[in-house]
C-alpha cells in the first residue's frame with residue numbers, strides 16, 4: 001500500500017499526537033511499531049504515541065532494527081520519515097534520505113531491499129550498547 005490520503009479527518013489525527021512534544025506522528029510520518037518490551041520501557045502505560053526523538057529520549061538510546069516488530073506498518077515506506085527508516089534499517093540518517101528515494105522508485109522491491117538492510121545491519125558496527 002502506498003496511499004497518501006490515509007488521514008483526511010482532523011479527528012482521526014488526534015490519537016497520533018506525541019505524548020511528550022505534541023508533534024503529530026501521522027503527519028510527520030513517524031508512526032511505527034516497536035516490540036512490546038521496548039515500548040513498555042518507553043511508555044509503561046502502553047497508551048498513546050511517541051515520535052522517534054521522544055521515544056529515544058525516554059529510552060536514553062537510539063532505536064535499532066531489533067526494536068521494531070515485523071508489522072506491515074513498519075514496511076509502509078512511503079509513510080515513514082527518513083529518521084524511522086534509518087532506525088528500522090540500522091543506517092545513518094543521511095543514507096536513509098537516499099534510501100527513501102530508491103524505495104519510492106522501486107516500490108515492488110522495497111520490502112526486500114529494506115529487509116536485506118535490516119538483516120545486514122543487525123550486527124553492524126553502529127549498533128548502540130544496550131542492557132540486553
Ligand SMILES: [Zn+2]
Pocket residue numbers: 018019020021022023050051052053054055
Ligand atoms: Zn515527540
